[in-house]
Amino acid sequence: MITLLIVDDEPIERTALQRMIEEGFDDVEIVGQAANGREAIELAARLKPDVITMDIKMPGIGGLQVIERIRETDKDAAFIVVTAYDTFEFAQQALRMGVRDYLLKPSKTAVVLETIGKVAGDVKASRRERESRARDKERLRRMLPVVEADIVSQLLFDYAPSVHLNELIALLGEPEIGGGFVLNVLLLEGSAGDDAPAEPEELQARLAELLEASGVPGWIGRLSGKQLPLVAFKTPGASYRQTAVGLGRRLVQALRRGGGPEPFIGIGGPSAGLNELRRSYHEALLAAVDPSLPARFCLYEDLARHDAPSPGDRMPELEKAVLEDVRRGGWEAATAGAWRLVDLHESSGQPLGIAQQRIFEVLVIVARMLEEMGYEVGKPYYSRLASSFVQLKAETGALLGRMAETTALAAGEPEPGLVASMKKFIKDHASEDLSLERVAAAVDRNPFYVSKLFKSQFGMNYIDYLTECRMEAAKQLMRETDKSLKEITYDVGYRDPNYFSRVFKKIVGHSPTDYRKTLLRPADRNR
Structure with missing residues (x-):
């Protein structure tokens, strides 16, 4: 329903205009009448009408001045000015003020209804656009934490880089x-x-x-x-x-x-x-x-x-190197690095107990990092206080070896049907706002495990696999339907046709328009 306020200092004009509108429209409601500019300003502030018909020549505050005053608090109101003047200067001034249209006194009923109908249609279109933007903004607000988490995971844990990483960062606004x-x-x-x-x-x-x-x-x-x-x-x-x-x-x-x-x-x-x-x-x-x-x-x-007295400047870099080797799956290099840490403690004259405590702290950090990556390795413990640096190296190697075995087992061949279930779930729901967490919940697994599984089984990031599914669905819709590209954009899970076109060209190698041209039937080519 469109609400309308009539402003005119002549009662007969107000009554006649209201009768024409009420008889001509079912979706336009007259919410009030104002006989002068001051009353118009007060009613507009209280009623917030969608459309205001404004008489230009009124005693006191003129119609154009009233429009300026109302514009200060209501940017969305649409104005139709009613005037006996049909001059170029007037039209220029009205356009500068954002007036949608104008009616000349006197106007035939058909002209009045056509003008008000056109402006009411514009208001409805603007309302739909605002509502659409509000929905998109709300979807974006709900999606941003997921986008942030995905970016952080890729930056910190070195999953297979997504082709969308830079676009995701741009979406957040770096x-x-x-x-x-x-x-x-x-x-x-x-x-x-x-x-x-x-x-x-x-x-x-x-x-x-x-x-x-x-x-x-x-x-x-x-x-x-x-x-x-x-x-x-x-x-x-x-x-x-x-x-x-x-x-x-x-x-x-x-x-x-x-x-x-x-x-x-x-x-x-x-x-x-x-x-x-x-x-x-x-x-x-x-x-x-x-x-x-x-x-x-x-x-x-x-x-x-x-810390206890430092055995040298190399210690922090060696510790970080052990973490990096574990992250990359280089367990032999990580073990060799841990042994070098032990040797460095020994050569610097550190007491054995302090050395064992420091190495233990590094192993705890390794376990935490593996947990972030989706592996449950538990907290590492030395079985006893080492009696020598040689024994400390052996115990440290054994602890790292057990962690390596646990991660290798977890990263091995997934349970029968798990990969198939994941693929089916993604294909069935590819057109929805499908997050990694939702896929993981569908197969009752940790999101990090699912991400690593995608990398090991498909050689790609989860979001890239989802994109491929959407592109295959888009190509199928182009082959089997006459839907517009805008309709296909929404059908496969995107909200921006321009963004869809960029992704399609990046994945398929052709723009959607060019790809569709290649699908012409032989009969079409021979015409």
């Missing part, structure tokens, strides 16, 4: 940054025992609100087990340390106020670009080796203040 860094949020046992972490959506919402309130832009990853990675960006000119310490303190305070598990946050060093964030993540893991620190957060650059 902030103007002076350097990014990673925080690893651990949710430990609370005072009441082994409390479960908050619901992922609730935790992400709380962290997003905190980031917004702090003025620090960032992306929030997925909650896995009891840890959650977060990428933060300092603004140009801001100090990394000031930003990191302030954000770490706010996060701890906010999570403590929310109840539940006790938080501890490891904070990695700054990175010059997105491709260096994985190093910052490894540093964040190492910064969280001692969650008993009273501040409840620790910067990687401050580790030396809490």
